[in-house]
Amino acid sequence: MPPIADEMSDSALRMTNISLTFADGTQALDNLNLNVQSGEFVTIVGPSGCGKSTLLRLASGLLAQTQGLCDVDRTSLGYVFQDPTLLPWRTVRRNVELNAELAGMDKPSRLKAANAAIELVNLTGNEDKYPKQLSGGMKMRCSLARSLVLQPNLFLFDEPFAALDEITREHLNDELLHLFQNQNFASLFITHSIQEAVFLSTRVLVMSARPGRIIAEHAIDFPYPRHPDIRYQSDFAEICGKISADLKVAHS
Amino acid sequence: MSRIRRPSLRVNTLLPMATFACFIAVWYLYATFNYDNPVQRRNALPYPHEIITDGFMPVTDKVNGLRPILGYMWPTVKVTILGLSIAITLGIALAVLMNLSRSVERALFPYAVVLQTVPILAITPLLTQLFGEELGVRLVVTVLIAIFPVITNTLFGLQSTDQMHHDLFTLSHVSRRTRLWRLELPSALPSLMTGIRIASGSAVIGSVVADFFFVKGEKGIGYYIRTRQQKSIERPEMFAGTITASIFGVLMFLLVGWVTTRAIRDWHDKD
Numbered sequence: 001m002p003p004i005a006d007e008m009s010d011s012a013l014r015m016t017n018i019s020l021t022f023a024d025g026t027q028a029l030d031n032l033n034l035n036v037q038s039g040e041f042v043t044i045v046g047p048s049g050c051g052k053s054t055l056l057r058l059a060s061g062l063l064a065q066t067q068g069l070c071d072v073d074r075t076s077l078g079y080v081f082q083d084p085t086l087l088p089w090r091t092v093r094r095n096v097e098l099n100a101e102l103a104g105m106d107k108p109s110r111l112k113a114a115n116a117a118i119e120l121v122n123l124t125g126n127e128d129k130y131p132k133q134l135s136g137g138m139k140m141r142c143s144l145a146r147s148l149v150l151q152p153n154l155f156l157f158d159e160p161f162a163a164l165d166e167i168t169r170e171h172l173n174d175e176l177l178h179l180f181q182n183q184n185f186a187s188l189f190i191t192h193s194i195q196e197a198v199f200l201s202t203r204v205l206v207m208s209a210r211p212g213r214i215i216a217e218h219a220i221d222f223p224y225p226r227h228p229d230i231r232y233q234s235d236f237a238e239i240c241g242k243i244s245a246d247l248k249v250a251h252s
Numbered sequence: 253m254s255r256i257r258r259p260s261l262r263v264n265t266l267l268p269m270a271t272f273a274c275f276i277a278v279w280y281l282y283a284t285f286n287y288d289n290p291v292q293r294r295n296a297l298p299y300p301h302e303i304i305t306d307g308f309m310p311v312t313d314k315v316n317g318l319r320p321i322l323g324y325m326w327p328t329v330k331v332t333i334l335g336l337s338i339a340i341t342l343g344i345a346l347a348v349l350m351n352l353s354r355s356v357e358r359a360l361f362p363y364a365v366v367l368q369t370v371p372i373l374a375i376t377p378l379l380t381q382l383f384g385e386e387l388g389v390r391l392v393v394t395v396l397i398a399i400f401p402v403i404t405n406t407l408f409g410l411q412s413t414d415q416m417h418h419d420l421f422t423l424s425h426v427s428r429r430t431r432l433w434r435l436e437l438p439s440a441l442p443s444l445m446t447g448i449r450i451a452s453g454s455a456v457i458g459s460v461v462a463d464f465f466f467v468k469g470e471k472g473i474g475y476y477i478r479t480r481q482q483k484s485i486e487r488p489e490m491f492a493g494t495i496t497a498s499i500f501g502v503l504m505f506l507l508v509g510w511v512t513t514r515a516i517r518d519w520h521d522k523d
Contacts (some may be wrong), residue, residue, distance in 0.1 A: 061421055079423050085416045089438045089519045102434070117314035130519040 011071070012038045012154040012186035013059055014092040019211075020054060020069035023053035028054045029065070030211035036186050038153060043197040044187040044214075045243065047251045048209030052190045053082075055212065056156045059188065076196065078155040078185070082162060084139035086131040086146075093118065096145045103150060110149070118146040120179060137168040144176075157189040161196070173199055176229055181224055194240050194247070199231055206246040216246040267493025296485035307492025319477065321489075321496050328459050328472035330502065334502075336455040340448055342395065343402025344433055347422070350403075351436065352428070355489065361407075368400040372458075373415035376465045386469030392461035397414040398451040405447025409440025442520050445512035452508040458499035473497045 011162040013036040020029040028051040036042045046052050057063040061074050086095045096117055100110035118124055121141040132141060140160055149156065161169040173196060179201075180187060191197050196221055197204045218239060222230055230236050287293030310317040345466055346364070350357035372379075372393055383389035398427060413436050420446050437444075463474020473493055480490035 062422060069391070077423070079420075081416055081420070083416055085420050086522070087417065087435070087438070089441070089516075098420075099424060102421065102426050102430065132519060132521055222403055 005049050008177070009051055010038055011190060012036045012040070012073075014069075014071040015055075015059065015069070016069040016197045018065045018070060018080070020051075020057065020058065021066050027211040029058075030213050031068075032213055033206070034188075034214060036154065036188050038186045040190065040203060041180055041187045042203045042205060043106045043191060043201040044205045044207055044210065045194060045247060046190060046248070047209045048192070050207050050209050050250070051212035052207060053208075054156050054191060056158050060156055062135075073153060076150070076153040078150070080147055080153035080155065080157045080160045082159045084143040086139055086142055088131050090143050091128050091130055092123060092134070095131070095142055096149060099146055100149045103147070113149045114145070117148040120148060120183075121145045121175065126137075135168075136164050137172060140164065140172060141175075144179075147178070152184075153185060155185050155189075157187060157191075159190050159192065162192060169193075169196070170228065170231075176200065177224065177226060183195065194243050195231060198236060198240055198243065199226065204243055206243060206250055208250045209252075211240065215250055216243075218243055260269055263322040278465035295487050298488045303488045303491045303495070305437075305488075307488035307490075317404075318492075319345060319492055324473045324476040325492070325496055325500065327470035328463060328474065328497070330470075331390045331459040331462065331472065332396055332455045332500075332504065335391050335459060336398055336452055338391065339395045339398035339451055339455065340402055341448070343399045343451070343483040344406050344444070346399075347403050347406035347410060348432065348437075350407055352432075357407075363399060364403050372396055373461065375463065380466065384468075385466045389466050389473075390459060390469070393399050393465075394422070395456050397461075398455040401450035401454065402444075402447045405443045405450070406440055409443035412443070432449045434441075442516055445516060449505065449512055452504045453501055456497070456504055460497050 004056055013034070015032060015034040018032045018034075019027070021027045022224060034042075034055075034057070044052050044055065054063065056079070058065050058070060059072055060079050062076055065093050072216045087098065090098070093111075093114055096114040100113055105113070115127075118127060122142050123138065123145060125139050126134065126138065131142070134142065143160070161172050164172065177200060187200075189197070189238050204218045204220060205214050206218075207213065222236070222241065275380055279297075283297045283299055285298060298306065306319045308321070312319055314320070331428075346360065350360055352509040360470060379389050383392050409465040417439070418431075421435050425433070428471055439512075459472065463472035464478050467475060473496065477490055477493040477497070480493060
């Protein structure tokens, strides 16, 4: 573990007293505080409709808060959507190049970066395929590679694996952890799955039903690299149970 | 194993051929039983084989048969292709403008609808006054008829761009132009292609109709059909001209369909 320096300077995302009320009067978030240190993998679990996705949209700048402060470097942000959002008219390679291309990177550099990212997510050999030829898991890998190309400091994950089957999801969880350890990015991850949250994270936050607030926090101490089988250990189940209990409170 | 099978080539060709055979049979029966006098029948509804022998044949004569028909076809082909090209270019440009600005859309779209509903034939005197009686007015009629499907389908395509794709581009802080060229236009391509395909059929109708009403300048197949309508002895020629114009319409539709399908078949879901 790197020594924790000054807390302010080492923060990848800091949200202070954030509130958001939509134009129709719905209060989505209420006085929410959140801090993601660099090198941290923070996951938010919460009842559906509690404003988890809204939180990510705020962090990325797609939405503006009504109150509070959001301190984040938006030039170095990776956003992985729930849907792979690949452009169907582009091949895998051209999709992976997209963010670099829109950022104005020249062709040889972005081609190199894209090939490296494709290798990182194990999609080598599929560069010239179109999205319609890919499986759900491969599409998500491609989406991940697209965000990896610019090597962002902070990743925002909006339930990226929710639509995948259990096996593919666990497989991608392993790969994501591998990337997290090697690429040194901070993560804010959203999921419905407690098991996924515990397996991936250094910290799990529980969000209340709307208006969303953070109502509980659990540090996950399993050392990295984490073996897939830790999911079946008793201490793993124990912490899942605690989070599950908090979620029941969050629902009410 | 998939239960849905593509119909075989045999079914694909045999079924339409059977329909065609029925159609021809009904034609013969109707022509035979509806007229007592054979001359009267030939001059009103000739048998299909008479259309070939008296309309299309001889094939190479300068005055009768297929050669003059093709000669009259050529100006119509030119007007159709030129008019269609203008309709596509102008239609896409208008749709892009409407997509860029809600106000432009509100200001223009009602008139795009009016274009489609106004009976063009009723305003031919006005059009003649504005655009003369030669190439200009023929192009105008063709464009007026062909542009609506291009505008509506392109606009629909541009506006149906996936919201999450928009978010993706917003996160990269792109310019309006980049969003249009890299995201909206490619997204709109499949429905744009549908618009062009519909327009290609309409353009043929437009140029043939224009031939009917504007007799100056290069005379097209519509003129040939109209003049053959006037003498009942030339009824087979009239049918031959009409059939040739229809075949051209079908060829345009198939050609444009082939080109547009090729343009998107690699990535588009529906194939």
